[in-house]
Amino acid sequence: MAGSLRSRNRRDVSATHEPTVAALDMDEPTSDLEIYSKEVLSALITDNLPPTPNNFSLYFDRLLEDKSENLRKQIQSMLELEESNDDENTIMLEQSLKKGFTSVKSILSVTANLYKNMALMTKILDKRKKELQENSDIQAAAGIAASLEGDVSKLNAILKKQSIQMKTLYDDTAKIVKNVENETIFDNKYGVYNKRYLLTKIEQEVELITEFKHKSSLIMIELSRELKDSVNNEKAITLMTRTIARLLLKTSRRSDTVAHYGNGVFAMLLKHTDIPSALKASERLCDLVSNSNFFLADREIQLKISIGITDIATLYSVEEIVVSAMDGIEKAYSDKKIDFAVSQRNRSAQSTQE
Numbered sequence: 001m002a003g004s005l006r007s008r009n010r011r012d013v014s015a016t017h018e019p020t021v022a023a024l025d026m027d028e029p030t031s032d033l034e035i036y037s038k039e040v041l042s043a044l045i046t047d048n049l050p051p052t053p054n055n056f057s058l059y060f061d062r063l064l065e066d067k068s069e070n071l072r073k074q075i076q077s078m079l080e081l082e083e084s085n086d087d088e089n090t091i092m093l094e095q096s097l098k099k100g101f102t103s104v105k106s107i108l109s110v111t112a113n114l115y116k117n118m119a120l121m122t123k124i125l126d127k128r129k130k131e132l133q134e135n136s137d138i139q140a141a142a143g144i145a146a147s148l149e150g151d152v153s154k155l156n157a158i159l160k161k162q163s164i165q166m167k168t169l170y171d172d173t174a175k176i177v178k179n180v181e182n183e184t185i186f187d188n189k190y191g192v193y194n195k196r197y198l199l200t201k202i203e204q205e206v207e208l209i210t211e212f213k214h215k216s217s218l219i220m221i222e223l224s225r226e227l228k229d230s231v232n233n234e235k236a237i238t239l240m241t242r243t244i245a246r247l248l249l250k251t252s253r254r255s256d257t258v259a260h261y262g263n264g265v266f267a268m269l270l271k272h273t274d275i276p277s278a279l280k281a282s283e284r285l286c287d288l289v290s291n292s293n294f295f296l297a298d299r300e301i302q303l304k305i306s307i308g309i310t311d312i313a314t315l316y317s318v319e320e321i322v323v324s325a326m327d328g329i330e331k332a333y334s335d336k337k338i339d340f341a342v343s344q345r346n347r348s349a350q351s352t353q354e
Helices: 013-023 032-046 053-064 070-080 085-134 135-179 194-213 225-231 234-251 275-290 318-334
Strands: 217-223 257-262 265-270 292-294 298-303 305-311 340-342
Touching: 013 318, 032 053, 032 070, 053 070, 053 318, 070 194, 085 135, 194 257, 217 225, 217 234, 217 275, 217 318, 234 257, 234 265, 234 275, 234 292, 265 275, 265 318, 275 305, 275 340, 305 318, 318 340
Parallel strands: 305 340
Antiparallel strands: 217 265, 217 305, 257 265, 292 298
């Protein structure tokens, strides 16, 4: 769900961690990947973090940003070959389930149409029966019509019974699907994680920060309100918002969480990223988006976003952390010269654009 976000948390890895690598008393590495992996492990030990798979993966991505382009490409190609992501598998399952739900609705719709057609046929037969009864010379034909009416009535009764059964099955299926939707983690409209997943990840990060005392940040992003007002086209705004979602995915690290919070507002949970680094990341996002154009008919529109930034503070609830980031967006709007701003609860807030 993520790409690489360059130049974030830049560190002189070789100067800082080489002595620690030697202190680990490991066998001499035989490849660039082994050398790098030992640097990652050394960085974890230096920062007093347990070398769990999640922490190793996070530092693996973070320190890779400072390496040469050749090494990054080499390692990323290896990762692509062996990549297996349970969340992505879950997303695929959810998408298939929702397609199945659409099919069930289509079946019910077809069934309803059949029932309507049979009801119409019954009315037509009634009309024809009356016409035949008005002519005494064709009593035999009236008897045939009556028999046919009986057959149609029986068929109609069967269809009613099946329709009730189909509706019962549909209602049961709808309940199951609704329960699954309540547990989903993916936003189909924008192709990113959803609000439920975001809040869960923030809560988990608060617990990790409480335990290990590192820094993480949350940024909230939305398409500029001025831009939306100037376009005044819901379909175009939706397409532009989807473009923003794709750009966020493109620039995020694998350890970042990109999610749709709601109403076209997105969030990025930046793990092990302090406020100064989050500011730099926000600047890069604004630059990337501003360099992306959107074409509406014969009109070329320069995309623009507004970003609110806050830290993951353990003193506050998940909701308060999110509100703090949203306050940052409002601060950015209050100053026409900036596109992003920091908001921190009970601290001296700052509004900055590099």
